[in-house]
Amino acid sequence: MRIAIAIDSLAGGGAEKVMITLAKQFIRLGHEPHFLVMEDNRYYDTPENLPVHQCFAPKDKDFDHFGRLKASVNKLRAKITEIESQVGKFDLFLSNLDKTNLMMTKTCVSPLYVIVHSSVEEELSRQLKLGPFAYLKKLSAKKALNGQHLITVSNGIAKEIKDKGRLHPASMQTIYNPFEFDEIGAQSRQENSQIPQGDYLIHVGRFAKQKRHDVLFEALRLTQNQLPVVLLCHNHKKAMKAAKKFGIEKRVIIPGFQSNPFPWIKRARALVLSSDFEGLPTVLIESLACGTPVVSTDCPHGPSEILTGKLAPYLVPRRAPQALAQKIDEVLNQPPSLEQVEILAKVDASLIAEQYVALAK
Structure with a gap:
């Protein structure tokens, strides 16, 4: 299988580390993972046989800004089409983190699963303290999960989403993070x-x-x-x-x-x-x-x-x-x-x- 893992960057965060571990395991199982990174901000090393495609140039600042979102989604969709023309169609798309999720959910790629790495409600609560604009931007990213197939990394996150009722996913299941x-x-x-x-x-x-x-x-x-x-x-x-x-x-x-x-x-x-x-x-x-x-x-x-x-x-x-x-x-x-x-x-x-x-x- 050819698997696209979309993520903001490969900076030194937990979600990035989890996805690198998962990609390495895909390779061991005989599959072909590719990283689609929105921007080049790399701390973690990746194996030589793991392709990393940068989707936006350094000049494309604030590509997730509301006023630029439509153009950014079109650019991302075109980039995915270009990559697929070179390597073949992807059998599975995995999307991670808010910036990436906001755009990937609008590209209409399929099958797409969005991985929820953290508490939705706690993140929104934190942004609310930073002011209405920060909150509304975060809320917009979370609302993009409506109608999507979600993977939560813990049962607690799944229970929160279900109990709160803020989001209405097409499906939801828990898959724990992988460890080698x-x-x-x-x-x-x-x-x-x-x-x-x-x-x-x-x-x-x-x-x-x-x-x-x-x-x-x-x-x-x-x-x-x-x-x-x-x-x-x-x-x-x-x-x-x-x-x-x-x-x-x-x-x-x-x-x-x-x-x-x-x-x-x-x-x-x-x-x-x-x-x-x-x-x-x-x-x-x-x-x-x-x-x-x-x-x-x-x-x-x-x-x-x-x-x-x-x-x-x-x-x-x-x-x-x-x-x-x-x-x-x-x-x-x-x-x-x-x-x-x-x-x-x-x-x-x-x-x-x-x-x-x-x-x-």
Whole structure:
């Protein structure tokens, strides 16, 4: 099968990483994935046998602006036609992220499935605080999902969409994100001279309001332990400035973006997630796969589907730094056994790729 994966870019976000993992698995299964990226903004490396087609030139700024949307959709449709004339017709289109979804849903390509990576309602709520224009732009992107075939990355997102009734998809099903555990294991054993020699905690995620670094820093201030924390994020200056507000800047280590975060995660005493909302937080599953225990806010959506059974006690209410601090101390004093973690059996990359391939049959 020839599969088109449309996405904003290959910048260092979770959705981009998930799609690269999925594409690599498609190749292993004998299929031919292609990336259709809206703009050239690349952090992640891609295999040489994975074609990446840039759909808009650098001069095409604000291609998703309301006034330019019709022209942008026409340009994208023409680009897809051009690619298909060179490589053959696509058997399946997978669309990701708001900018891309807004245009792909108007191109009339088929069969098209839109992957919902995060909470619709939480994202809208966040944009509302930024003002009416930001909210209406986000709402327009979400409304584009009406009448579409949706894939949600967690059951929680699907339940939210169904219960809220804001969106009316043509169909909806959950397919978890894929994970290549052999590759994660191999990468986690690689040497990296930047990694601290002593014990440390780790937080992985871009410096954004959704990730609630303020909650993380307040929790660290309240912990009995005084371990340093490694932040794998992009914006060093903003992160350090925020850490200073809580008086923990001397405990913060920010090495910058890491194309291979797994050695950092494997050698950490514990990974902490402090987010307000997620889709299916990849980093929690990666940490468990590396044998590193986690503490997470019980945010919508995903953590409660990952931390089940014996790991459920390591969920804490969101926006509760004191509770987060207590669980951090607890996981350090008595780390849980990570043998036979339930979620790991459900997210193997080959299993997930087969579920996507079945969409076109």
